[in-house]
Amino acid sequence: MAHGPAKGITRWLYTTNHKDIGTMYLWFSFAMFLLGGVFALVIRAELFEPGLQIVEPEFFNQMTTMHGLVMVFGAVMPAFVGLANWMVPMMIGAPDMALPRMNNWSFWILPFAFAMLASTLFMEGGAPNFGWTFYAPLSTTYAPPSVTFFIFAVHIMGASSIMGAINIIATILNMRAPGMTMMKMPLFVWTWLITAYLLIAVMPVLAGVVTMMLMDIHFGTSFFDAAGGGDPVLFQHVFWFFGHPEVYIMILPAFGVVSQIIPTFARKPLFGYASMVYATSSIAFLSFIVWAHHMFTVGMPVAGELFFMYATMLIAVPTGVKVFNWVTTMFKGSMTFETPMLFSIAFVILFTIGGFSGLMLAIAPADFQYHDTYFVVAHFHYVLVPGAIFSITAAVYYWLPKWCGNMYNEVMGKTHFWMAFIGLNLTFFPMHFVGLAGMPRRIPDYALQFADFNMYASVGAFLFGAAQILFLFNVIATIRGGRKATDEVWENPEGLEWTVPSPAPYHTFSTPPDVK
């Protein structure tokens, strides 16, 4: 039944092809990335100077909330699912995903979820304004009416993620080419397998917590309402039991991506493959027992504080192993610095800096000073922007020639890299300083001593935003034309995806390859 894609819009609506669905996920996530970026620029524009200039506090809170939700659920997660769709079957020698119809469905419910979420901006009372962590009772008793739409949107996103995760697990466990044993799988496949299990474990918890909110708001329960005998802290425990694994859901596939890219451009096999797999698994395990380090100031008993402090500090060990492995992979290699490699090296350096601030935050007594300040904002943007976003960008540059058959423009790619790199550091590095000096997060206006660094951060944010326009331009230009890519694209890269022609035909591995 080998045939090409259907014509017109129905190709995209009805498609069950993993490459088409991967493409749609990636474009969707890029659109969300720009939308979430615009929200971020509204925030940075308001914070350019002390005083209220551009937006009212009420709207500012809607912007911080929507920025977080759109970036986490709309940009980062779908982008990794898109990469998995494109690459996992090609990397394990499978003809497609295991459950192609569900694949179509799990993508196509996403635009509805985000249309619903975005529409709250135009509702009376405005969009959700309680932060992406939506702590009760601010998000229940005190929420704007649009919170109900937010809850349904989260339900749909969760359903989409769970279906995507089931599909990825089924594909990896059942569809590997003969000879592709588990310990021969590329690391991107490994990290995604583990991520998929995390998703299945925690997305139902998220669904549970928003359902409890829904009950509190509309059906008279008091899960989180102290006046009715409920417990606002319960909300935080349930939320972070989802939320902490969630941050690893956003970073484990990134580990996989750079573990593919660094060996290619160092021309040397990945150092410590097995320990990479074990480190990823232990990080995933630990991610379930550290959630309350987000809640050191809620007044837990001291035994709880100590447990969560020790467990959190432990995460540094497997994370360190990964960083050391990447550095050792580069050591005594024969390195070149094409755009994907630049983004990957920046990933290693900046993610490590984010890891350092994470280690500092793990120290519970010190966290009393860091918690809910810009130091935390700096920390998680250092792990998410050069972490998740840079790895996604690196992946796009790395595999784009395979996807569309053309080489991207290297000069433009490098310009994009340097603009993004400088913009990002100018934006987020000063946030460490203002945080330590005492600036709380999520405030629309601030005391005068924070003025200078905030101004730099705002300038950096606009530079970072501009860099993404260049990225968009480069990708479109590459799809439309450019130098033809060879089948291998790079010099002797490892992996089955490089054994098929560029661009990859609509159907690959209809007969399984031989894996030695």
Next chain:
Amino acid sequence: MCIRVKRLFACLLVLLTGLSQSALADEIERWGVNMTQGVTPVSRDIYGLHMDIFWWCVGIGVVVFGVMFYTMIVHRKSQGAKASNFHESTTLEIIWTVVPFLILIVMAIPATNTLLKIYDTEDADMDIIITGYQWKWKYEYLGEDVSFFSNLSTSRDEIENRVPKGPNYLLEVDEPLIIPVKKKVRFLITAADVIHAWWVPELAVKKDAIPGYVNESWTYVDEPGIYRGQCAELCGKDHGFMPIVVKALPQPEYDAWLVAKREQAAALKALTEKTFTFDELYAQGEKVYGTVCVACHQSGGEGVPGVFPAIKASAIATGGMNGHLDMVVNGSSKNPAMQAYGPQLSEVDIASVVTYQRNAFGNNMGDSIQPIDVLKFKQGQ
């Protein structure tokens, strides 16, 4: 703004030309790039932990990034580097698993000690109940019969850039929390509506204020002074506008303040009996409205559509006096954001603000109410 842009260039210049070390150090000092050491034994311990872990990170960073940059400079294809093929070394992997683990233990010990110290809230000399409200703090001195609210005192004009901003912009309040120095002061922290967090960096106290919970924390300040902080947990629209100011006084001055505070409360109570003119009520009401109600109902009484109703031409503010009084004294049964102001404001303030609302913003009801009638209304319930 112009000044800051100039400062940016000045600073870049200093950095670029590596001008003088001390100038740079001064700049760093003035800019505030690090955590405060604070003024309590605990805050100094925390600062010590912070610097220890920071230097560990710097050390590890120097090694890791050192190797990375070395290899990026030396092992390049353009330098003719040939790739070797090693990809395993059990020794190396054991070393870099065990060494970080040992470092973590070295850090965990002092961190545990400090944490135990912070959690030791026993044997306090005095207790203060701190309650977070949208968007102000209430302080009650346990057993002293003294309690008051503390509101932001920065003017709307400063916030909306109509006048220059003062030096303590957004970090100033109408009534600071007063505590004595060299006493173990225990804070019992809770909230009346949503979750807030009471944070003063120089005391190194940050504790969530959660409705239905009473969290404990404590401080021991050794120097008299004024210490400023802010609410640290997103609590709605004016989360950024509910600062904390703590004034630590020597014991005798603190005692004198307590006495004066009690007298002031008695005097205020006596005013309930007094009859005020319309203009007095209106003027006082404008003040109360400006500190307490303006956050939601806005300075022109226009409210925030869909969130907070307008007072201008509102059915209740232009309806019967009792309905209006009921809303202000008992709050709204439908929307908890409209709190019960009966227990929060004095009779004089309630009478004034109701009179003001009925006559400002073009409501022009022409009527007014006396404090004694507010008292009767409260007692009649």
